[in-house]
Amino acid sequence: MTARGQGRTAFAYLTPALLVLAGLLAYPIYQLVLISLYDYGQEQVSGGAPLTFLGLGNYQNLLGNQQFWTVLGQTVAFAAVCVVGTLLVGAFLAILATRVRTWVRMTLFLAALGAWSTPAVAGSTIWLFLFDANFGFVNEVLGIQGFSWTFDKWTAFGLVAAQVIWCSFPFVMVTLYAGIKAIPGEVLEAAALDGASAFRTAWSVTLPLLRPIILVVTIQSIIWDFKVFTQIYVMTNGGGIAGRNLVLNVYAYQQAFAASEYGLGAAIGVVMTVLLLVITLFYLRALRRSGEVL
Amino acid sequence: MAGIGGADTTGKKVGWGLLNTVVVIYALIPVLWIVSLSFKSSKTLADGNFIPREWSLENYQNIFSTSEFTRALVNSIGIAIIATAIAVVFGTMAAYAIARLDFPGKNLLVGVSLLIAMFPQVSLVSPLFEIERSLGLFDTWPGLILPYITFALPLAIYTLSAFFREIPWELEKAAKMDGATPGQAFRRVIAPLAAPGVFTTAILVFIFCWNDFLFAISLTSTEQSRTVPVALSFFTGSSQFEDPAGSIAAAAVVITIPIILFVLFFQRRIVAGLTSGAVKG
Numbered sequence: 001m002t003a004r005g006q007g008r009t010a011f012a013y014l015t016p017a018l019l020v021l022a023g024l025l026a027y028p029i030y031q032l033v034l035i036s037l038y039d040y041g042q043e044q045v046s047g048g049a050p051l052t053f054l055g056l057g058n059y060q061n062l063l064g065n066q067q068f069w070t071v072l073g074q075t076v077a078f079a080a081v082c083v084v085g086t087l088l089v090g091a092f093l094a095i096l097a098t099r100v101r102t103w104v105r106m107t108l109f110l111a112a113l114g115a116w117s118t119p120a121v122a123g124s125t126i127w128l129f130l131f132d133a134n135f136g137f138v139n140e141v142l143g144i145q146g147f148s149w150t151f152d153k154w155t156a157f158g159l160v161a162a163q164v165i166w167c168s169f170p171f172v173m174v175t176l177y178a179g180i181k182a183i184p185g186e187v188l189e190a191a192a193l194d195g196a197s198a199f200r201t202a203w204s205v206t207l208p209l210l211r212p213i214i215l216v217v218t219i220q221s222i223i224w225d226f227k228v229f230t231q232i233y234v235m236t237n238g239g240g241i242a243g244r245n246l247v248l249n250v251y252a253y254q255q256a257f258a259a260s261e262y263g264l265g266a267a268i269g270v271v272m273t274v275l276l277l278v279i280t281l282f283y284l285r286a287l288r289r290s291g292e293v294l
Numbered sequence: 295m296a297g298i299g300g301a302d303t304t305g306k307k308v309g310w311g312l313l314n315t316v317v318v319i320y321a322l323i324p325v326l327w328i329v330s331l332s333f334k335s336s337k338t339l340a341d342g343n344f345i346p347r348e349w350s351l352e353n354y355q356n357i358f359s360t361s362e363f364t365r366a367l368v369n370s371i372g373i374a375i376i377a378t379a380i381a382v383v384f385g386t387m388a389a390y391a392i393a394r395l396d397f398p399g400k401n402l403l404v405g406v407s408l409l410i411a412m413f414p415q416v417s418l419v420s421p422l423f424e425i426e427r428s429l430g431l432f433d434t435w436p437g438l439i440l441p442y443i444t445f446a447l448p449l450a451i452y453t454l455s456a457f458f459r460e461i462p463w464e465l466e467k468a469a470k471m472d473g474a475t476p477g478q479a480f481r482r483v484i485a486p487l488a489a490p491g492v493f494t495t496a497i498l499v500f501i502f503c504w505n506d507f508l509f510a511i512s513l514t515s516t517e518q519s520r521t522v523p524v525a526l527s528f529f530t531g532s533s534q535f536e537d538p539a540g541s542i543a544a545a546a547v548v549i550t551i552p553i554i555l556f557v558l559f560f561q562r563r564i565v566a567g568l569t570s571g572a573v574k575g
Contacts (some may be wrong), residue, residue, distance in 0.1 A: 006395045013391035014403070016384040017447055025410060031421035093317060096310070104314055110558055111321035117557040118325065119525035121504040122546035129543060137327050140342030166324065174481040174565050176509075223412045228314040230507040234527060249416045256420045257512060269417030280412040284405055 017146040023077070029273075030188065034267035058267035067243070068251075068268075075247040078157060087218060090172025097177050109174070114168035117223035120230035127163040128235055150236060153244045160231050160245070168224060171216045179213040180206065212289065219283040223276060248272055299418050305479025325550070331543035338525035339540050353544035363545060364523035365517045369548070373435055373521060374503040382496045384443075386488075391426055392451070393458035404455060415445060419512045426513060433515045446499040453498060457491025467479035494567040497560060501553060522549045 036059070038054040049125050062068050071178065097105045100145075118126070133148040150156045183206060191201045230248040236245040239254060246254070251270060256265025331339065335350040357363040392400060422441055423432065431437040461484070469479040510521045518529075526545045529538045557564055 003396060007397040008392040010395040010397040010400075013387045013395075015450065020384060020443055020447060021410070024440055025413075025418075028421040028425060031424060032417055035420055035424065069324045070400045081390045096313065096317070100310065100314065102355060107316065107318060111563065111566070113557050113561055114325055114554045115321045117501060118550050118551065119507075119523055121505075121526055122328070122550045123324070123508050124544050125526065125542055126550075129331055129539065130324050130327050132539075135331075135342055135539070136345060137323075139340060145342070159295070164322070170321075192337075201309050215463035218575040227414050227416070229416060230523075233507070249414065252416050253419065253508070253512070256423075261418050262424070266417075266420045269414070269420065272414045273417050276412055276414050277409070281411055283412070287408075 003268055032266050032269055032273075035262055036270050038263050038267070040263035041260050044153070044157065058263045059271075060269070062264060062267050070288070071243075071246045071248055071251045074157075074245075076160065076247075078228070078247055079222060081157075081161050082164045082168070082228070083218065083221045085161060086168045086221050086225070087214075089165060089169040090217070091176055091214075093169065093173040094180060095175035098180050112170035112173055115166050116168075118167060120167065121234055123167050124160075124163060124234035125230045126168070127159065131159055133283075146234050151241075153240065156236050156240055156245050160235050163235065164228055165224060168221060172221065174214060174215050177208065179210050183209050206277040212286070215286045215289075219279065219286055222282065223279055226276065226279070303368060325554070327381045328543050328546050328550075332547045334540065336540055341469060353540040354548075357541050357544050357548070361539075362525055362529075366520050366522045369435070369519055370504060370523075372474045373438050373442070373519075374500055376435070377446060378496055379494070379501045380439070380444035381428045381443045381450050381499050382492060385447055385454050385495065386492055388447075388451045389390040389454035389458050390574060392455045393461070394463060401527045404452065407451045407464065410445070410448040411452065413445075415441075415508050418444075419508065421514060422509075426439055433519050435519055437513050438519060438521070439507060441513070449502060450495050450499055453495045457536070457567075458470055458488065461468070461491075462518075481519070490563060491567075494560070494563040497556070497564060498567055504549070508510065 022292045037053060037055060037057075039054050039057070086162075088110070093108060097108055100108070115123075128150070130136055131141065131149045133146055139145050139147055150160050187205060187209070188201060191205045196204070227249055228247060232239065232245060232247055233253075239246040239250045243251075243254070248268065249272065252265050252268035254265075255261045255268060324510075326345070328345060330346055333349050333351070334341075334346040334355050335348045335352050338346060338348050341347065363548045391397070392404060397405050418441065425436045426432040431440070463484075465483050465487070466479050469483045470476065474482065505523065506521070507523045507527075512529070514520045514524060517525075522545065526542060526549070529545065
């Protein structure tokens, strides 16, 4: 086929996907930006009240709002805890998996995949019940029946973080395990022959070789944990008492749907998108550096 | 590998064994706990025993006798299957083009699909709500299927093009040279090679649709199109006076266990699919 012919065939194959993405993604994004520029509330949605163009009013409103900055700070801190936790647990398990017998490794992987595949809503419910004040297993074991984990702001965040780590460490574990396995045995042998200790080998040989993969799973975790919605929504009942457990994602949703401030909700959406876009661009660069063919 | 850094002492072995146990407990206990709750009768629900003292199917009978749950189950299955089918077909076409053909803007395309996969879904909720209301798609099956396709498609394209790159496409040519028609070459040679990748992608996409909560809660309002994750969050028990925990536990088991079994059954493929994005080979 000529280059031109190939281009045309490729276009034909790509058309359905492109149409879907244009209609269902590009257009809504355009709408999102548009809505964020208007005072768009309940009266406008159902009553057909006239639209007021605010320009950047919603954004000014948002950036001048103390709650937004609190929520943003919480989101970053929460995501950071989840990312670090996920990476530590995942990396530790990946290393563990390379050092144990086959059947133990299989058990580890099966348990991890079980946690990974649990739907977020079910997972959140499961953890809530596990830590339930009255009939939760954890309180039963600790002998503190009646203690509510979700009432206090920090234990609530901690509980949600434990759940998020629970369902996201398997990805890190599986990926890092594959990465460790892909390191040629000769390299490690050579290090051992040169008299390197186990720690030295891990630090100076394995770790540098794994760096690209570690970078990729880190950024991917950042992106996921920044977007946590279901767990917070379900476990803290929509953002906790007086919204003290809100993260950006839930905040945007609450502003749009609970408070019917669609314009403001859209503005939060735009801010979120821009933030994630920046992180993703870093991700793409990391991918390219790691030699991944896009 | 166990011998790095000298022979394992008994102490070390016990240490590793202990760690394994802790990890398996962390991963497994939550799921086992909900299974246990779901089999407890309403009397023993709050007794905190890990193993039910009185096994009963009461909770399952309760949820399956309400249309609130059965209807949601039908919605979940139907919506996830249709969205998966469409996303995988379109994704396969696009990935084929990316893997086999040369065209301008190819790298950009994969980059863009990654960008979309990272996109915060919550941002699209308000505009989609608006658009779907004006088109009459709000609270209907297509109203959920369409956004699922949007977000499943990039995932499908990305995973599939990673798989397709590994297929030895020369075999197709070889088959044709041996006298096979293009149709035969595709059916006998390429399809069997591509099937595992397509299948794995379908599983990943299905799980994505099945697990979604955000779109399902914002773009539906009645039983007509509510999926199980949403129905579960609305559960109030079969009667007003009953604690819904038992029903919620049973419903959570119903949507979780099939997926876990499915994933465990196809674990090798899924691991390959998961790592295709981050590890080469």
